[in-house]
Amino acid sequence: MNLLDGILNFNKRFVAEKAYEPFLTNALPNKKLLILTCMDTRLVELLPRAMDFRNGDVKIIKNAGALVTHPFGSVMRSILVAVYSLDVHEIAVVGHHGCGMTGLSCRDILDKALAAGVSPDTITMLKHAGIELERWLVGFDQVQDGVQQSVEMIRTHPLLPQKLPVHGLIIHPETGKLDVVVDGYKAAGGAV
Numbered sequence: 001m002n003l004l005d006g007i008l009n010f011n012k013r014f015v016a017e018k019a020y021e022p023f024l025t026n027a028l029p030n031k032k033l034l035i036l037t038c039m040d041t042r043l044v045e046l047l048p049r050a051m052d053f054r055n056g057d058v059k060i061i062k063n064a065g066a067l068v069t070h071p072f073g074s075v076m077r078s079i080l081v082a083v084y085s086l087d088v089h090e091i092a093v094v095g096h097h098g099c100g101m102t103g104l105s106c107r108d109i110l111d112k113a114l115a116a117g118v119s120p121d122t123i124t125m126l127k128h129a130g131i132e133l134e135r136w137l138v139g140f141d142q143v144q145d146g147v148q149q150s151v152e153m154i155r156t157h158p159l160l161p162q163k164l165p166v167h168g169l170i171i172h173p174e175t176g177k178l179d180v181v182v183d184g185y186k187a188a189g190g191a192v
């Protein structure tokens with residue numbers, strides 16, 4: 001049985017047995033919080049447990065490195081929707097130690113793409129088309145830098161309220177211990 005068939009088989013039982021009932025909730029976050037965090041597998045269950053939230057409590061956006069790399073990209077769009085339409089009053093960017101985006105090498109990714117059969121001509125063509133791969137395929141030197149940059153990008157966004165608290169945290173991927181990089185209440189001038 002392949003992975004998808006396994007998922008679908010499990011899902012039939014899940015629905016038939018009404019295993020979903022403990023998760024019933026609505027679309028608005030009880031804690032009025034949005035979390036931007038990393039897609040790291042170690043955080044899938046650990047992060048909600050370590051931060052004490054359950055289904056219905058928060059909005060979560062995940063990507064590689066918990067990064068906001070563009071002020072008008074899909075992450076910022078999701079944040080705007082969450083703040084203005086989904087009752088989010090605070091944001092927490094949660095990076096983690098041992099993140100794969102630390103020291104990410106554009107060259108390394110492109111080498112792997114070439115080894116996977118992508119044509120060198122394609123990469124040349126993208127560069128000629130003005131796609132700045134070296135600026136796009138980057139992470140950060142230290143996780144603190146990534147968290148701080150993402151917090152700043154959100155905090156200073158022209159379409160977001162100035163008093164919106166934006167916290168910056170780093171979670172340990174094994175113990176779940178949180179360290180505060182940015183206290184969003186202080187940075188927002190003591191709001192809430």
Ligand SMILES: [Zn+2]
Nearest residue numbers: 038040099100
């Ligand atoms: Zn990560």
